[in-house]
Amino acid sequence: MSVSPSLLPLSVIVTRLRAAGCVFAEDEAQLLLSAARNSDHLAAMVERRVVGLPLEHVLGWAEFCGLRVAVDPGVFVPRRRTEFLVARAVTLAGPGAVIVDLCCGSGALGAAVVAGLGRAELHASDIDPAAVRCARRNVGAAGGQVHEGDLYEPLPGTLRGRVELLLANVPYVPTEEIELLPAEARVHEARVALDGGVDGLDVLRRVTAAASLWLAPGGHLLFETSERQAPQAVETVARDGLIPRVVTSDELYATVVIGTRPAPGRTVPVPATAS
Structure with missing residues (x-):
């Protein structure tokens, strides 16, 4: 289930991610929006990313060789x-x-x-x-x-x-x-x-x-x-x-x-x- 951008504007998410040093802020913002269950979940994910958690740990998955691989917190992220x-x-x-x-x-x-x-x-x-x-x-x-x-x-x-x-x-x-x-x-x-x-x-x-x-x-x-x-x-x-x-x-x-x-x-x- 995706969250309507009106709940937290894409531009706001991108700005926060850029300020935190995320190089691909626009792409990451889209992924977070598509993964969020509701506005509270979206806000929590953005906050976790801003404080430095790997995007894959925030989303709970990584794309690898065309697969969506589950990646739990603390687990090595496939490169x-x-x-x-x-x-x-x-x-x-x-x-x-x-x-x-x-x-x-x-x-x-x-x-x-x-x-x-x-x-x-x-x-x-x-x-x-x-x-x-x-x-x-x-x-x-x-x-x-x-x-x-x-x-x-x-x-x-x-x-x-x-x-x-x-x-x-x-x-x-x-x-x-x-x-x-x-x-x-x-x-x-x-x-x-x-x-x-x-x-x-x-x-x-x-x-x-x-x-x-x-x-x-x-x-x-x-x-x-x-x-x-x-x-x-x-x-x-x-x-x-x-x-x-x-x-x-x-x-x-x-x-x-x-x-x-x-x-x-x-x-x-x-x-x-x-x-």
Whole structure:
């Protein structure tokens, strides 16, 4: 149900949003108007946005890969650049693939890949209870299951050696750089979804260390990283027995590393130490 603009003029909402620093104030105002149930709800949403809550947390959803993904307060908001990872993943498997989405947050990645493939066996996990509650709505709608726990620990053992796509949108911001993030992320998203340790690769190392146990031969691990971290990430992937490659999107400013489990008997060349 949309609210008549006369209850709170569009121009007033736009002015307030602009004053609060919202770059796309007109677009955001239209979204808030379309989502409001009544004038009180509209006023409350505008106030929440003005004081700095992410628009997606105010609306309760984010647009991602053409889907409307539920995003609860405190849960990591899927970024548009991550749509590049989803697009690459869809090219690497077919309908019916076994997919695992680690550090799933809202479950947006797994749900979007399933939508791209048409059907799949989807499992997701996250250590944050709030993220798990949110993901169960999105992943459940895609026919998948969400497990609460640390990385692989809560996954069914029957998945070992069967996973064709292992999506791992791990936190990769170095601890000392967390304070440099925009307030929308730094204040309103769970730190566990952002903090990647001293060099930003701590969680990634734990993912790659066990990836070969879960991936099927020829299966792929995909994760996002920064351009600066990519050489170290590639080295980590190779040292843990996967064949690495890096793909990038200049348009989305996205860097994705793909690690492929080799066929039995094939050795993985280890790259030189990253500087």
